[in-house]
Amino acid sequence: MVTSNLSLSNMMRTYATLLLAGLSLSHVAALDESDYYRIDTLPTDNLRMEVGAMMLRSDGRMMVGTRTGEIYIIENAYGDPGQARFKLWARGIAQPLGLLELDGWIYTAQRGELSRLKDTDGDDRCDLFETVSDDWEISGNYHEYNFGPRMGPEGELWITTNKPFGGEPYGRAHWRGWAVKINPRTGKMSPVCAGLRSPAGIEDSPWGDVFYTDNQGEWCNASKLSHLEFGDYHGHPHGLITKELAGAPFNEFPEPVSGTWMKEMHLQNPHFKMPAVWFPYDKMGKSPSGLKWDLTEGKFGPFNGQLFVADQHHASVMRVVLEEVDGHWQGACIPFRENFQCGIIRICFGKDHSLFVGQSNAGWGGRGNKPWGIQRLHWTGEVPFEVHTVHATPEGFKLTFTQNVDREAATNLANYGGESYTYKLESRYGGPEDDKKKLEITSAEVSPDGMSVTLKLTPLRAGYVHELKLSHLKNAQGIALLHEEIYYTLVNIPENLAL
Numbered sequence: 001m002v003t004s005n006l007s008l009s010n011m012m013r014t015y016a017t018l019l020l021a022g023l024s025l026s027h028v029a030a031l032d033e034s035d036y037y038r039i040d041t042l043p044t045d046n047l048r049m050e051v052g053a054m055m056l057r058s059d060g061r062m063m064v065g066t067r068t069g070e071i072y073i074i075e076n077a078y079g080d081p082g083q084a085r086f087k088l089w090a091r092g093i094a095q096p097l098g099l100l101e102l103d104g105w106i107y108t109a110q111r112g113e114l115s116r117l118k119d120t121d122g123d124d125r126c127d128l129f130e131t132v133s134d135d136w137e138i139s140g141n142y143h144e145y146n147f148g149p150r151m152g153p154e155g156e157l158w159i160t161t162n163k164p165f166g167g168e169p170y171g172r173a174h175w176r177g178w179a180v181k182i183n184p185r186t187g188k189m190s191p192v193c194a195g196l197r198s199p200a201g202i203e204d205s206p207w208g209d210v211f212y213t214d215n216q217g218e219w220c221n222a223s224k225l226s227h228l229e230f231g232d233y234h235g236h237p238h239g240l241i242t243k244e245l246a247g248a249p250f251n252e253f254p255e256p257v258s259g260t261w262m263k264e265m266h267l268q269n270p271h272f273k274m275p276a277v278w279f280p281y282d283k284m285g286k287s288p289s290g291l292k293w294d295l296t297e298g299k300f301g302p303f304n305g306q307l308f309v310a311d312q313h314h315a316s317v318m319r320v321v322l323e324e325v326d327g328h329w330q331g332a333c334i335p336f337r338e339n340f341q342c343g344i345i346r347i348c349f350g351k352d353h354s355l356f357v358g359q360s361n362a363g364w365g366g367r368g369n370k371p372w373g374i375q376r377l378h379w380t381g382e383v384p385f386e387v388h389t390v391h392a393t394p395e396g397f398k399l400t401f402t403q404n405v406d407r408e409a410a411t412n413l414a415n416y417g418g419e420s421y422t423y424k425l426e427s428r429y430g431g432p433e434d435d436k437k438k439l440e441i442t443s444a445e446v447s448p449d450g451m452s453v454t455l456k457l458t459p460l461r462a463g464y465v466h467e468l469k470l471s472h473l474k475n476a477q478g479i480a481l482l483h484e485e486i487y488y489t490l491v492n493i494p495e496n497l498a499l
Contacts, residue, residue: 033482036301036384037337040081040376042074047086050372051358053108054290054346055099062350063089064374065096065108067362071117073124074374078352081376090117090126097345098148098202100157102184109146109159112138114182133182135189136161136175139168144176147199153208156181158192158228160199160212163238177239178246179212179228191246193273194253195219195234200289200345201309202228209329213288213309216281219256221423221431223288224275225309225320227329232273235265235425258427263463265425274491276329277320278423278465280433284318284333284487285311287364290346291320292355299353301379302388302402308336308355310344315367317347317357317377321389325492332390332488340375342368354378384482385475392494396443396455397468399486404450404476415472416441416455420464420490439466450476462493 049072053065062074064086071090076083094111101107105116106126113134117126138144141164149157163177179193179202197220201213209227216223219236226234231249235256243250254269265272279288291309298304307320316338322331342359343366350356355377359370383402391398409415421433443456460466468486 031384031479031482033337033339033384036380036382036482038378038380039337039340040378041341042077042081042084042374042376044086044373048372049086049374050360050362051374052095052097052345052360053099054348054356054358055101055106056348056350058101060351062348062356063099063106064346064358065093065099067095067360069093069095071096071099071106071108071126077356078350078354087124089119089124090129095145097145098150098159100149100151102151102157107132107149107157107184109148111144111146114149114157114159114187116184131187132157132184133187133189135182135187136178136180137173138170139164139173139176140170141166141168143198144173145200147212148202149182150202150204150210152181152204152210154181156183156190158182158202158204158210160196160202162198162200163196163236172241174242174245175239176242177236178242179210191242191250192230193228193232193234194239194243194246194250195232195236195273196239197236200287200312201291203291203293206293206295206305211276211291211307211329213291215287216430218427218429219425221262221426222281222433223279223285225277225279225288225291225307225333226273226275229273231271233269233271234273235262256425258425260425261463262423262425274328274463275489276322276491277331277333277489278487279309279311279318279333280465280467280487281430283467283485284335285316286313287311287343287366289344290348290358292347292349294349296349296353299379300349300355302383302386308347309333310347310357312343312345312360312364313366314338315340315343315359317344317355323391325392325494328491330392330489330491332486334387334390334486335483337377340368341370342366342373350376385479386482387470387486390486390488392488392490392492393454394494394496396441396457396460397466397488398452398454399470400452401475403479405446405453406474406476406478407446407450409473410446410453411444412472413441413444416444416468416470418466418468420459420461420466422461422464433465435464437461439468460490460493462490464490466490
């Protein structure tokens with residue numbers, strides 16, 4: 001984490017600038033996201049840059065794939081954004097939705113296969129295309145996207161497959177709504193998980209596990225981030241027609257019963273996987289997509305090691321803090337940066353530690369005033385006053401901050417509120433926040449260094465989202481929290497406080 005000394009000196013310079021301009025400290029407290037993270041826009045108005053894939057090459061250049069089947073290298077990506085140029089590297093790919101560099105090849109999941117591509121003569125143009133695997137099927141439906149690949153923990157390439165929406169002119173296809181892994185040497189495909197709906201993002205974590213994002217809809221009452229492990233069932237029944245082909249343990253999966261509480265589904269099917277994080281509908285986007293861990297070691301701000309998740313509808317990026325409790329990954333989602341020009345499909349850190357943001361509306365709609373594009377998010381060097389991490393405790397949550405919290409504000413119980421709720425597994429399209437209860441904050445204890453607050457609250461319920469609202473909290477210099485909302489998915493309540 002970036003030290004508070006640097007952030008305080010920068011903030012004092014901000015105070016001085018504003019005061020010299022005749023602004024009061026109340027204006028200082030109204031700093032917004034753009035004061036900390038600046039958006040630059042690359043010129044794409046004359047180029048149909050509907051980005052569905054994005055990768056940092058080993059040579060430091062950015063590579064992007066588009067919905068219309070092109071793959072480009074971005075030249076001059078890191079300087080003046082107006083000087084960026086797009087060099088066509090390949091074309092004729094069927095909706096590439098992922099890029100991965102491995103052993104001199106570029107791997108991409110297109111509609112009908114996992115392919116690998118290579119520039120054999122060094123002229124920055126692909127001249128060799130090979131099929132690695134085409135073991136999954138397609139029905140001819142427009143929405144049978146495939147996402148990935150990403151590197152799995154055993155060196156195999158993981159892909160998530162979208163289920164079709166609407167007609168299937170060639171009949172029902174196998175392996176839709178699955179996570180699969182493919183051996184890059186033999187091309188052999190093997191099942192990993194069933195029950196996916198619209199798994200628009202897949203990413204390997206720094207410790208090797210693989211996570212994916214899924215979009216709200218039928219049998220998926222709220223969008224979510226989930227951990228992928230062999231034998232998991234994630235709730236959607238569409239792909240269960242393939243369970244006999246997949247073999248054990250998938251051939252034992254029962255059809256889900258609509259209306260079942262998510263927290264009780266595990267009793268019916270021990271393989272059912274609760275999400276790591278639910279993204280409450282509209283509050284935290286509507287269509288989560290690409291995701292990336294911050295591995296910049298503080299060069300993108302104070303959130304090193306944390307996960308950033310994009311949303312296609314809200315044209316935004318959120319922040320996710322994860323922890324493992326009783327063998328299950330769970331955690332909180334927190335707003336981070338809004339107001340991009342278009343819905344976001346992919347994000348990728350560049351060699352300069354900025355975050356490249358690839359966008360497309362593709363007829364789905366969403367916020368923003370452009371149909372496609374690429375933007376770049378830079379940290380300005382100023383540290384925002386934010387909740388840095390959230391940890392579940394046996395009696396509530398421990399919140400750490402990026403800067404020292406004002407002790408009087410942090411111990412005032414009136415500054416905290418919220419509610420908890422959960423979701424059912426239902427056949428209808430989406431569903432409400434169910435079984436709501438108001439949270440009562442009974443204690444707020446500030447650490448001696450002022451960098452954390454431990455909250456005790458009731459009721460604390462396993463299997464529920466705990467939505468916390470932190471109003472009127474400020475740092476020691478009077479700056480308000482940049483984002484006051486936290487949404488923690490409490491799958492397991494820890495038995496012991498081990499922080």
